[in-house]
Amino acid sequence: MSAAVLVLYNPVSGDSTAKEFFQNHVLPRLDSSGIEPSAIVATEHAGHAGTVVTDFLQKHRGEVVVVLGSGDGTLHEVVNALSGHAFDTARTITFALVPCGTANALFSSLFPPTSESPAVAHKLLSLDAFVARSKPKPLTLARTTLYEGPTQQIPCHSTVSVVVTSAALHASILEDSELLRKEIPGIERFKVAAQQNIARWYQSRVKLFPLSSTGVVQVYDANMKALVPHKGPLDLSGPFAYFLSTINVDRLEPAFRITPQFSTEPPQGASLDVVVVRPQRDPVFRSDTPQTREAFAAKAYAVLMAAYQDGNHVRLRYKESGDISEDSDGPTVVEYFRCGGWEWIPEVDEKARLVCSDGSILKIAQGGKAFCEATEPQNLLVYG
Numbered sequence: 001m002s003a004a005v006l007v008l009y010n011p012v013s014g015d016s017t018a019k020e021f022f023q024n025h026v027l028p029r030l031d032s033s034g035i036e037p038s039a040i041v042a043t044e045h046a047g048h049a050g051t052v053v054t055d056f057l058q059k060h061r062g063e064v065v066v067v068l069g070s071g072d073g074t075l076h077e078v079v080n081a082l083s084g085h086a087f088d089t090a091r092t093i094t095f096a097l098v099p100c101g102t103a104n105a106l107f108s109s110l111f112p113p114t115s116e117s118p119a120v121a122h123k124l125l126s127l128d129a130f131v132a133r134s135k136p137k138p139l140t141l142a143r144t145t146l147y148e149g150p151t152q153q154i155p156c157h158s159t160v161s162v163v164v165t166s167a168a169l170h171a172s173i174l175e176d177s178e179l180l181r182k183e184i185p186g187i188e189r190f191k192v193a194a195q196q197n198i199a200r201w202y203q204s205r206v207k208l209f210p211l212s213s214t215g216v217v218q219v220y221d222a223n224m225k226a227l228v229p230h231k232g233p234l235d236l237s238g239p240f241a242y243f244l245s246t247i248n249v250d251r252l253e254p255a256f257r258i259t260p261q262f263s264t265e266p267p268q269g270a271s272l273d274v275v276v277v278r279p280q281r282d283p284v285f286r287s288d289t290p291q292t293r294e295a296f297a298a299k300a301y302a303v304l305m306a307a308y309q310d311g312n313h314v315r316l317r318y319k320e321s322g323d324i325s326e327d328s329d330g331p332t333v334v335e336y337f338r339c340g341g342w343e344w345i346p347e348v349d350e351k352a353r354l355v356c357s358d359g360s361i362l363k364i365a366q367g368g369k370a371f372c373e374a375t376e377p378q379n380l381l382v383y384g
């Protein structure tokens with residue numbers, strides 16, 4: 001039995017051109033390939049995409065393909081709606097992504113931009129893989145659970161991410177960038193929000209949990225230019241400037257390759273790639289003062305800019321003077337891990353309690369913590 005096809009797009013994602021793109025390119029491509037969608041739906045409000053997909057699954061039996069025209073936020077809604085329903089886990093749901101959003105992290109990671117391919121053809125690559133019946137790839141999910149206390153284990157909220165789960169600077173950027181959406185519809189709003197938050201530090205404690213495949217956490221070794229096993233437990237204490245983990249992607253925007261090892265050394269099985277910046281690694285760090293934070297902002301900014309240079313931030317190291325260089329053999333500015341899960345236990349400051357899951361912002365209760373774990377559901381796939 002061939003799969004039932006749902007065509008679903010968010011008309012307000014990105015620059016609000018999804019409807020036009022579907023009418024001019026996606027629907028004709030399906031038609032010329034002899035694929036007849038069972039339904040074509042435009043989302044009407046936030047949260048609608050999840051209901052559309054779960055209703056479709058109830059109406060159609062067997063395998064389902066969702067041709068999804070949106071950004072990562074809409075995919076996040078769909079995946080969360082699916083994880084909240086008790087569907088037969090043997091039922092396969094495969095996404096063909098048409099990047100119509102602002103950042104399109106998952107699509108850009110599956111199909112990194114090239115200067116040669118024309119824009120329209122590039123946007124149709126995942127759809128083309130579906131039409132050609134290519135073998136889809138399994139999606140990893142990161143389930144984040146918020147607990148009200150660090151030890152009492154009372155879960156108060158749970159959500160899944162398909163791209164990114166973060167705290168610290170990235171969570172603050174995403175919180176503020178949403179307020180700028182109307183004013184700056186493109187990815188520039190992330191840079192503006194970064195400037196607003198670049199001098200903040202976040203007091204927290206972190207635990208990294210081993211990969212289920214190898215029983216260890218892996219850490220990036222800048223000399224070996226590779227991930228190596230870390231022996232023993234991995235507890236990190238703050239202050240943190242940056243704390244971010246990704247699944248399924250090596251970039252959060254077409255050029256922002258923040259977790260480059262995901263594509264350089266692809267993981268085996270469910271795992272999270274984690275990028276951390278802790279100012280106390282700076283050889284000239286002495287104490288946490290407003291002046292130290294202000295001075296460190298230039299270094300945090302250099303890390304973000306290097307991520308735009310094909311993920312070069314992982315190669316940045318401190319000189320004895322505290323200057324940053326690729327030619328030093330001092331401590332790396334960025335710590336890079338691959339793990340099975342992590343715990344973020346914020347202390348005191350309000351902003352350290354923010355957690356970002358694919359752009360949506362959660363808040364940890366005072367005295368609580370967030371626990372994030374990678375899982376591979378097996379029945380969620382993507383054409384890539």
Ligand SMILES: Nc1ncnc2c1ncn2[C@@H]1O[C@H](COP(=O)(O)OP(=O)(O)OP(=O)(O)O)[C@@H](O)[C@H]1O
Pocket residue numbers: 010011012013014015043044045046047048069070071072073074075077100101102103104105359
């Ligand atoms: N008709 C609608 N009106 C208003 N908001 C909508 C509508 N349909 C969907 N949404 C909301 O739009 C939000 C943003 O959508 P989406 O993630 O697709 O685009 P984006 O944010 O521009 O891209 P990206 O997530 O890649 O940066 C979603 O969180 C969704 O809740």
